[in-house]
Amino acid sequence: MATAAEIEKQTEAREIRNRWFLSAPALIIILLAASGPLLIVLLYSFLTPGPYGDVQWTFSTEGWVSVFLERDIFDDTLSFASAHLTIFWRSLKLALMATAATLIFGFPTAYFIATRPERTRDIWLFLITIPFWTNLLIRTFAVLQVIRNEGIINTALINLGITDQPIQMLYTDFAIMVGMVYVYLPLMVLPLYASMEKLDFRLVEAGYDLYATRWQVLKRIIFPMVRPGVIAGSILVFIPAIGAYVTPSVLGGGKNMMFANLIELQFGQGRNWPLGAALSITVMAIVMVALLVYVRNTSGSEARHG
Amino acid sequence: MAKRFSIRQQTGFTTIAAACFVLLYVPIAVLVAYAFNESTSVSEWGGFSLRWFAAAWNNDQVIDASLRSLKIASSAAVIATVAATMAALATTRTRAYRGLTFKYAFINQPLMVPEIVTGVALLIFFAQIKVATGYSGLGYLIAAHTAFCIPFAYLPIRARLENMDLTLERAAADLYATPWKAFRRVTLPLLWPGIIAGLMLAFVISLDDVVITEFVKSGGQDTLPTYMLGQIRRGITPEVNAISTVFLLLSVVIVTLFFFLSRKRD
Numbered sequence: 001m002a003t004a005a006e007i008e009k010q011t012e013a014r015e016i017r018n019r020w021f022l023s024a025p026a027l028i029i030i031l032l033a034a035s036g037p038l039l040i041v042l043l044y045s046f047l048t049p050g051p052y053g054d055v056q057w058t059f060s061t062e063g064w065v066s067v068f069l070e071r072d073i074f075d076d077t078l079s080f081a082s083a084h085l086t087i088f089w090r091s092l093k094l095a096l097m098a099t100a101a102t103l104i105f106g107f108p109t110a111y112f113i114a115t116r117p118e119r120t121r122d123i124w125l126f127l128i129t130i131p132f133w134t135n136l137l138i139r140t141f142a143v144l145q146v147i148r149n150e151g152i153i154n155t156a157l158i159n160l161g162i163t164d165q166p167i168q169m170l171y172t173d174f175a176i177m178v179g180m181v182y183v184y185l186p187l188m189v190l191p192l193y194a195s196m197e198k199l200d201f202r203l204v205e206a207g208y209d210l211y212a213t214r215w216q217v218l219k220r221i222i223f224p225m226v227r228p229g230v231i232a233g234s235i236l237v238f239i240p241a242i243g244a245y246v247t248p249s250v251l252g253g254g255k256n257m258m259f260a261n262l263i264e265l266q267f268g269q270g271r272n273w274p275l276g277a278a279l280s281i282t283v284m285a286i287v288m289v290a291l292l293v294y295v296r297n298t299s300g301s302e303a304r305h306g
Numbered sequence: 307m308a309k310r311f312s313i314r315q316q317t318g319f320t321t322i323a324a325a326c327f328v329l330l331y332v333p334i335a336v337l338v339a340y341a342f343n344e345s346t347s348v349s350e351w352g353g354f355s356l357r358w359f360a361a362a363w364n365n366d367q368v369i370d371a372s373l374r375s376l377k378i379a380s381s382a383a384v385i386a387t388v389a390a391t392m393a394a395l396a397t398t399r400t401r402a403y404r405g406l407t408f409k410y411a412f413i414n415q416p417l418m419v420p421e422i423v424t425g426v427a428l429l430i431f432f433a434q435i436k437v438a439t440g441y442s443g444l445g446y447l448i449a450a451h452t453a454f455c456i457p458f459a460y461l462p463i464r465a466r467l468e469n470m471d472l473t474l475e476r477a478a479a480d481l482y483a484t485p486w487k488a489f490r491r492v493t494l495p496l497l498w499p500g501i502i503a504g505l506m507l508a509f510v511i512s513l514d515d516v517v518i519t520e521f522v523k524s525g526g527q528d529t530l531p532t533y534m535l536g537q538i539r540r541g542i543t544p545e546v547n548a549i550s551t552v553f554l555l556l557s558v559v560i561v562t563l564f565f566f567l568s569r570k571r572d
Contacts, residue, residue, distance in 0.1 A: 016403050022396035023409055026389040026456050033453035034416045037427035044430055054433065105326050108316070112323030115314040124327075126565055131330050133561040135514040137531050138550045141538055142333035145340065145547075150347075152336060182333070185326065205313050214317055243420025245517045250538055260422040260517075267429060267521070277430070280423045287420055 038284070045277035053271045063274030067282060084262065091259040092286075094173060095241035098180035099188075102237050103230065105181070106188035110229075111222075113189070114196035125193065132186035140250045143179045144170065147251075171253030179247040184240060188233040195229025228298050235294040239287050259283050334554065341547035358548035368549060371533040375513055378444060378529060382451035383459070383508040389452070390459035390508075391501055395493075398467040416454040424454070425521030432522060442524045450522045451512040458511045459504035462568060466500025499567050506564045510557055 045063045047055040065071075070081040113124040131139060145151055149166035157163050169175050199222065207217045223230075245260035252258070257265070259279065266276030341359070345352025362368050390413075397409050416424065432446045474496070478488035516531045523532060530553065537546050 015400075019396040019400065019403070020405070023393040023413075026393035026460070027409065027412055029385075029389055029449070030412060030415060030453050030456060033428065033449040034419070034424055035412065037431035038419065038423065040431050040434075041423070041427045105322060108319035108322035109326045111316060111319050127327060128330070129565070130558060130561055131334070133510055133564075134334075134554055134557040135531060135550075137514075137516050137535055137538075138337070138553060139334070141534070141542075141546065141550060142337040144538070144542075145337055146333045182329075185330065189326075201313060208311075208313055214315075218316055239418070239420065243422045245422050245425075245520075246535070249535070260420070263422055263426060264521075267426065273430070276426060280426045283420055284423050287418070291418060 041277045041280050045274055045281055047274050049272045049274050051271075053267070053273060055273050060274065063272070063278040066272070066275050067278050087257050087259065087262050090173060090256070091242055094177050094180065094258065095238055095244075098177055098184060098241045099234050099237045101177070101181045102185050102188040103234060106185055106192055106233060107230075109185075110189045110192035110196055113193050114199065125190075128186050128189050128193075132190070136183050137246050137250070139183050140179050140247050143175075143182050144250055147175055147178065170251065171256065173252075173256055175251040176244075176248050176256060176258070179251040180241050180244060183247065184237045187236040187240070191232035191236060192226065192229040195226040195232075199225060231294055231297050235290055238290055242286055242290075243283050337547055338551050338554070340544055341551040343544050343547075346543065358544040359552070361545050362548045362552075365545070367528070367533060368530070368545075371528045371530045374444070374527065375529040375531070378447050378451055379509050379512040381448045382455050382512045383505050385448070385452045386455035386508045387459045387463075387501060387505040390456050390504055391463050391497070393456070394460055394463040394467050398464055399470075399472060413460055414457045417457050421454075421515075421517040424450075425518045428518065429521040436524075444527065446522050446524075447519060447527065447529075450518050451515065454515070454518065455508035455512050459508040462503040462507065463497065463500040466497055466503075470496055503564055503567050506560050506567075510560050514557070 044055055046059055046061065048058045048060040048062065050056050065078070066081065067084065068081060069078045070084075071078055109128070113121055113128070116124055147153055147169040149168065149170065153169070154163075154166035158166065169178075203221055203225070204217055207221045212220065243260055244258055245264070248256060248258040248261055252261070260283075263276050263279045263283070266272045266279065270276070342354050342356065343351055344355035344357065393409070393413055397406060397413075400406070428446075428450050432450075435446075436442050470493075474492050475488050478492045479485075483491065514531065515529075516535055519529050520532050520535070523529070528536070530549070534546055534549060537543075
């Protein structure tokens with residue numbers, strides 16, 4: 001006869017099996033239409049481009065080589081692919097700048113919301129959340145209408161006599177950055193708010209009692225306490241910014257490409273799927289590094305603050 | 307007399323916050339205003355008119371793309387919500403078991419990969435399947451949307467489940483309810499607000515997608531956002547503003563409903 005312990009063990013095993021069955025549909029859908037195909041991208045990056053797009057099934061590292069280098073069509077010598085490097089640099093620069101800018105604007109905004117009376121806090125939060133859930137393309141399009149040469153900014157500047165020619169903002173790196181700051185700002189504010197909401201103001205008060213200035217309180221007390229929120233927000237902005245497709249397509253106007261546009265090009269006119277695949281893996285690698293930094297930092301700080 | 311000293315005050319923060327709130331809404335307000343512009347140009351105000359809404363309504367491509375968007379979003383949202391509900395039931399209110407962390411990571415995986423990479427991956431994968439099976443319908447788009455909607459549907463459902471204790475279900479079991487009956491009559495009614503919230507989030511997320519759709523769609527399968535992207539790239543007329551306005555209104559209604567639904571919890 002089975003002992004009580006054995007029966008319990010069997011029930012538990014059955015329980016866990018049921019839990020696997022229950023989660024199977026979600027796991028299978030994600031495997032087939034999200035995670036699994038990523039492995040195929042890795043495979044494709046080591047194949048030879050086909051003449052009309054797609055690939056030929058012969059092994060080649062050419063896709064990876066041409067991420068950074070370009071082969072001279074006459075004498076086969078390799079040199080740095082300056083066009084690619086410009087685009088990498090622009091993507092990285094714009095993503096970092098957008099992250100910094102959202103932090104500069106988002107920090108005070110999150111702080112403002114967190115210090116409102118509890119009843120009105122939800123309303124401010126709601127005002128931040130609405131743009132977050134509205135279509136990214138529409139929001140980018142809205143930025144386009146404001147900053148183009150005939151938009152309200154330039155019209156106002158000309159009417160005020162500050163300038164007589166419209167200032168070209170659209171189709172520049174500046175436009176892409178403004179667009180990214182605009183669309184990703186809620187991604188910064190929400191995690192910042194989450195960590196500020198729990199802020200213990202007795203510590204702030206203690207700081208002032210010890211004759212700290214406002215700046216010292218901010219730098220030495222508030223900022224260290226909300227650091228996890230700062231990191232979370234920065235990661236949440238950086239990841240979509242480095243892979244941004246819509247914003248540079250709409251506001252960069254074709255010539256100011258970022259990573260995603262370069263990748264798209266390889267699958268369209270470029271007809272170099274292996275290069276496109278290698279570029280995709282490169283973006284993924286950058287994102288993975290960012291996530292690793294995040295995991296490192298948050299687990300460390302949790303341990304410190306107990 | 308000096309202003310009362312507030313420990314919560316930080317110099318300039320309120321000003322920056324106010325600027326942020328204003329700047330978040332000004333471009334949207336401008337976009338909506340120009341949707342009602344009589345003039346063909348998007349820069350001059352020619353008086354109030356609904357002509358661009360009429361133009362969009364009479365544009366077959368717009369109607370086609372809208373219907374396709376709704377079809378994809380509703381299918382993907384329903385499938386994703388069902389799968390996410392099951393997964394949430396399997397991953398909450400349990401002692402840690404082997405594979406639990408793996409499941410969390412796997413379900414949230416679509417959130418961690420840039421959309422462009424997923425788009426490219428699906429383009430390659432589905433291209434192979436298209437050749438092998440000859441099928442090129444909306445199924446690919448629905449599958450792709452379902453996958454990235456699952457983590458969004460999962461979030462509110464899991465949150466709701468974690469706040470629910472097991473007492474009522476145990477009581478049902480004590481009163482000889484079968485597990486299925488206890489689920490149907492006790493767990494499901496309590497979980498319902500979370501499921502609806504998940505469904506709405508998934509719907510909005512699917513409706514908004516541009517990047518993955520752009521890569522997965524076959525010829526003639528434009529959704530409303532990919533159609534709009536094409537129009538914006540080609541040069542703009544206030545018609546796009548009119549479409550955007552209707553789209554915005556729909557999103558705001560859904561998000562507001564979601565907001566009140568998730569607030570009711572307490």
